[in-house]
Amino acid sequence: MVYIKCRDVVAKISDIIDHEASLMTRMRFYGHIMMCKNCRRYFDQFKEVHALAGKVTADDLPPDFEQVMGAVMDEIEGHKDA
């Protein structure tokens, strides 16, 4: 197995979690992770925060959302009549 540096392991994390890494990269990555405490910790934290980011939802709609879009519709309908 070709040696891979910690810096390169960290650089590959997004490819790993987005399933965009090649088989060879995955093997080197996980081989390193097993042996290296620091990269393992970093990877765990990265995954955890990434998972939480996926749970953040878009802002709730403002109460006047209808009004916001209504103003756009007025413009559209006014334009058509003109």
Place this chain on the structure above:
Amino acid sequence: MQGTGVFQGDSDDLTALKAGDSDAWRVVLVRYGPSLLAYATRLLGDRASGEEITQDSLVNIYRTIDRFDGRCSLKSWLYRAVHNRAIDEIRRRKRYVDVGDQGLEDYFNAAGRWRHDCPGWDGLAAKQLDDKRLLGKVREQMDCLPHAHREVLFLKEVEGLDSAEICAALEISPGNLRIRIHRARAALRAAVVEA
């Protein structure tokens, strides 16, 4: 427009939109308006500006829909319009925060090894928060990141746009998007874990 494969199954009726059909426009506003408004609000940092920019952008899109050539999805086109308008506004206020190349590099020495031990997750302050508070912290820190990070995180992690849609919306290459996503996630991890 049929058979181009550009539009999704629940396709946006481009012919009707270009003809100024208000029902077709209403469908578009209902379908995309909420996410566009949320995106503008997250970038600008306040709701009033988000509403104003979204309104302006949508009216402008309506007026210039003839220029839409279908090379990307309508969704990407809408995001692109709102994005550009929001970034213009942020730059006008001289508040745009870009990111340099550094960040991750600080962790490693010349040999590419960790300069200091990475702290264990269990010992971190963030880990002591309950799930709800931790999620709140992630959300809060996301809104504090430089705009260049916020853009990709919101579109990718929050709105779940696919890579092609994000590339089209932000007018960047897939390679550039990969790099930006990784840096943005790394910055978010650092903000949440190391703060």
